Amino acid sequence: MPLLMTMINLVLLLSIFILFVQVFPEEAALRPNVVNVGAIFSFDTINGKVAKVAMKAAEDDINSDPSILGGRKLSVALHDSNYSSFLSFIGALQFMETDTVAIIGPQSSVMAHVLSHLANELHVPLLSFTALDPGLSPLQYPFFVQTAPNDKFQMIAIAEMVSYFGWAEVIAVFSDDNQNRNGIIMLDDKLAERRCRISYKATLPPDPMAKRSDVLRELAKIQMMESRVIVLNTFSKTGLLVFEVAKSLGMMEKGYVWIASTWLSTVLDSTSPLKPETANSIRGALTLRPHTPDSKRKRDFISRWNQLSNGSIGLNPYGLFAYDTVWMIARAVKLLFDQGGNISFSNDERLISLTGMDLNLSALSIFDGGKQLLKNVIETKMTGLTGPVRFNQDRFLINPSYDIINTVETGYRQVGYWSNHSGLSIVPPETLYGKKPNRSSSNQHLDSVVWPGGETIKPRGWVFPNNGRELRIVVPNRVSYRDFVSVVNGTNKVQGYCIDVFLAAIKLMPYAVPYRFIPFGNGHENPSYYELVSKIAAGVFDGAVGDIAIVTDRTRIVDFTQPYIESGLVVVAPVKKISSNPWSFSRPFTPSMWAVTAAFFLIVGSVVWVLEHKINDEFRGSPRQQIVTIL
Known part of the structure; x- marks a missing residue:
């Protein structure tokens, strides 16, 4: 009897289980226990190493709080592209075959242009804090979101620095890839708005393929040119090579000006200590660093960093952006669930119809909730490690700002800030957001700069070229x-x-x-x-x-110097030295002039007497009285 009851209970439990599987299979699939997110980076780069640690930290923090995803786990899968566009593309395909709801990356703008077409078709949002190409338009690539300030604002900051110091021409040295090339195009436009220009554009092979001979050839040309203000827009490996060659050519001495984009600040923040030869080669340069306001959360995260990274690399602002990007996805997914949305994928009929091919394209499916997830990301309103995180109508992060850093013998020092709100200032931008914007030239300020060669006086910015004509x-x-x-x-x-x-x-x-x-x-x-x-x-x-x-x-057609000779008719007369006395006023009159003047007084008086004598009682009386009246 007990055996029979046991069998009946087992059959009953099995029947309930089968019924549950039949009734709720779809619900179980739509609400998976794991939310898959992909990340595509070159983990041998500075930003790749920092992003790897920061994203892992964000993943752990999110999963430690059940209220974020309702008990589900967030899984951030990492794919190392190893500087290869091909491997980046393969990684994206692999992620999109495994029900990935969003991809963080790619690291380079070159691949962002390519993968954005794939994201547009499969409705999988791409979020990148390093592919900041101004040419990545949200109109053309609606599923691509930049979660750090677009390079457009970095170029505006550099243009305003050039204008602030009074230089009219700069030379641009850049890697010939989408992000750096489009950045220089943007810089040229912003300089033109301030009546400045780029006099020469030196292109180098894309990072990290530039060789010493490539750099040497371009810098040798620049050395013979007029402008001494050089803007270096590239990435860390090529950038440090450029400074090394410039140092060997004597181009880090007095008279030169070097302005590097944010790649140099990442080297300063994440590589400590610098090699002596590296520190010596970059001394006197100016660079920008994305500004992140101070906060308790940020300080706490910085205090955890050595433990998180095992001291392998220093934290830079892009690590903070990486952390916030993971949180943006988690919050957007949570909101998707709260809105009644699900994580489901459907087949693309266009891919299914491609039969007779070895590629398994049918494995790629469309994320049904992709559009809503993208909308949630764009409408994000949160305070992260980087400060307030919101997007404006152009899908740029609000209040883009940068620290302006000067590399010196002891490391680096901050000489000011730039923000899209107030321009150049020596106070943190967040203290000015509550005030009315003031971009007048008198309100733009930076602290003193130590220039190449140890000079503290602002360089002229140009010389007569060695290869110039007379x-x-x-x-x-x-x-x-x-x-x-x-x-x-x-x-x-x-x-x-x-x-x-x-x-x-x-x-x-x-x-x-x-x-x-x-x-x-x-x-x-x-x-x-x-x-x-x-x-x-x-x-x-x-x-x-x-x-x-x-x-x-x-x-009207040429400019003149100040005149050094006055033209026109002049009178030349001898000069006599005459002593001064109270009667000096009488010297211009000769005795004859005095006699003529007295005669005119008498004549005028007589004429008045003749006219008034008969009708005016004042002109009558004794002869003496009438003479006094005449005078």
């Missing part, structure tokens, strides 16, 4: 007034007062100015000054020295 200075070959300027007969020598003034000015220049004088005119008649000035405006000559009057018509 200045073509035209001088009028006059017939008259040869004391001002003249050509010595039978020679190319010029002389005169104007030439002496020009030579004196040249001697005051702190650098060599090559020039040559070119006579204008046949020497038999005075040349046309209007024609001479017109040739300067047309670029035939670079300048002119001579007795050229400053008149309105000429000022």
